[in-house]
Amino acid sequence: MSHELQKSTLRWGIIGTGLISSWFLSDMVAPRADATANHTIQAIGSSSEEKGRAFVQRLGGAATPSVYGSYDKVYADPEVDIVYIGIPHAFHKDACLKAISHGKHVLCEKPFTLNTKEAQEVFNAAKEKGVFVMEAMWTRFMPLTVQLLQLIHQDKVIGDVHRLFCDFGLAMDLDSLPATSRLKDPALGAGTLLDLGVYSLTWGLLGLDEGIASAALTPQVFSAQSISEGIDVATSVVLHYPQNGRQGILTSTMKTKSDPVFARIEGSKGTIFIEGIATSVPRRFTVVTNDAAAERQVYDAPAKVGKGFFYEADAVANDIFAGRVENATMPWDETLRVLALMDGIRARGVCQA
Numbered sequence: 001m002s003h004e005l006q007k008s009t010l011r012w013g014i015i016g017t018g019l020i021s022s023w024f025l026s027d028m029v030a031p032r033a034d035a036t037a038n039h040t041i042q043a044i045g046s047s048s049e050e051k052g053r054a055f056v057q058r059l060g061g062a063a064t065p066s067v068y069g070s071y072d073k074v075y076a077d078p079e080v081d082i083v084y085i086g087i088p089h090a091f092h093k094d095a096c097l098k099a100i101s102h103g104k105h106v107l108c109e110k111p112f113t114l115n116t117k118e119a120q121e122v123f124n125a126a127k128e129k130g131v132f133v134m135e136a137m138w139t140r141f142m143p144l145t146v147q148l149l150q151l152i153h154q155d156k157v158i159g160d161v162h163r164l165f166c167d168f169g170l171a172m173d174l175d176s177l178p179a180t181s182r183l184k185d186p187a188l189g190a191g192t193l194l195d196l197g198v199y200s201l202t203w204g205l206l207g208l209d210e211g212i213a214s215a216a217l218t219p220q221v222f223s224a225q226s227i228s229e230g231i232d233v234a235t236s237v238v239l240h241y242p243q244n245g246r247q248g249i250l251t252s253t254m255k256t257k258s259d260p261v262f263a264r265i266e267g268s269k270g271t272i273f274i275e276g277i278a279t280s281v282p283r284r285f286t287v288v289t290n291d292a293a294a295e296r297q298v299y300d301a302p303a304k305v306g307k308g309f310f311y312e313a314d315a316v317a318n319d320i321f322a323g324r325v326e327n328a329t330m331p332w333d334e335t336l337r338v339l340a341l342m343d344g345i346r347a348r349g350v351c352q353a
């Protein structure tokens with residue numbers, strides 16, 4: 001690395017000033033009683049300095065970052081420890097590689113890259129440079145997710161898991177969006193699988209099997225995608241585990257909004273219902289056992305301070321302070337595994353919408 005990392009505070013450079021960067025930044029500057037690391041917003045990189053300044057002003061708060069009218073200046077800023085990449089999917093790989101080449105650590109939004117090959121290139125570069133890199137799959141870091149997985153896999157509150165259903169649907173009026181929107185333009189990596197289905201797939205993988213990365217079981221995958229104007233507007237995936245007969249039915253769509261109860265996990269002793277404002281943000285789950293006399297158990301997320309991006313950010317900071325280049329909850333092999341499944345789903349074939 002080109003500078004000595006200040007051990008007590010992780011200094012973030014954010015590239016892109018769209019929706020996710022605004023959410024991430026506001027979480028980073030919000031005071032929190034339960035923080036396990038300190039963060040500061042050191043720099044913002046935008047396609048224009050004016051846009052970057054308006055972004056900082058709009059968000060207000062305590063952040064007084066350097067504002068640059070280019071991403072390159074963020075990568076080159078010696079005061080920046082880590083680059084947060086909040087730009088369209090198609091640009092993730094290049095942004096990661098540029099940040100890494102300047103010796104920066106990287107937290108890159110989901111999907112990490114467009115495909116496995118790109119991700120492997122980034123991880124190879126990170127390995128060579130000795131920097132930390134992680135896909136920002138924030139849902140995995142939320143305390144409610146961690147608690148849920150503990151109850152399923154260690155405490156076995158619903159016995160043997162049989163099936164898991166998960167949906168992420170948003171009703172998007174694609175006609176009203178400009179052709180350049182990241183949600184519409186195939187060249188930017190648009191489509192439900194990479195944008196929304198990655199969460200349904202994540203819940204399926206985590207709920208049906210306690211192993212991740214190389215410790216995970218390999219499921220058979222069946223899938224169908226509805227393609228319209230070059231992007232998948234709906235994707236359905238069935239995971240089948242021949243090892244134990246478990247099945248996951250995992251869907252994403254741009255046509256309709258998911259029910260607030262976005263997932264259901266059925267086991268030999270009961271069922272768990274997961275709900276939230278989006279499939280990426282679980283706020284509550286309910287355990288209903290087959291024992292008719294038993295009370296249903298409701299588990300809520302901790303009282304809301306921000307959106308919840310600080311859980312992943314704290315984990316990243318603590319890894320970096322400890323000298324680790326990967327995170328145990330979202331290691332490189334896990335990102336590669338999810339991308340490989342999505343590569344296969346897209347290669348498998350499609351129907352016109």
Ligand SMILES: NC(=O)C1=CN([C@@H]2O[C@H](COP(=O)(O)OP(=O)(O)OC[C@H]3O[C@@H](n4cnc5c(N)ncnc54)[C@H](OP(=O)(O)O)[C@@H]3O)[C@@H](O)[C@H]2O)C=CC1
Pocket residue numbers: 015016017018019020021045046047048051052085086087088089091109110111136138180182195280
């Ligand atoms: N974790 C989560 O819950 C969420 C994650 N995401 C992820 O975050 C990333 C960005 O999504 P989101 O913030 O919604 O996207 P937006 O369209 O709101 O913003 C993207 C930003 O990227 C920059 N950009 C660079 N090149 C382009 C281009 N050709 N077209 C459009 N924007 C460009 C722009 O910033 P500038 O002009 O300042 O450079 C723009 O504001 C994606 O990977 C997405 O999947 C998105 C929403 C939620």
Ligand SMILES: O=C1OC[C@@H](O)[C@H](O)[C@H]1O
Pocket residue numbers: 170195196278280
């Ligand atoms: O990650 C996401 O979650 C929320 C959605 O609004 C967004 O399109 C997607 O990128």
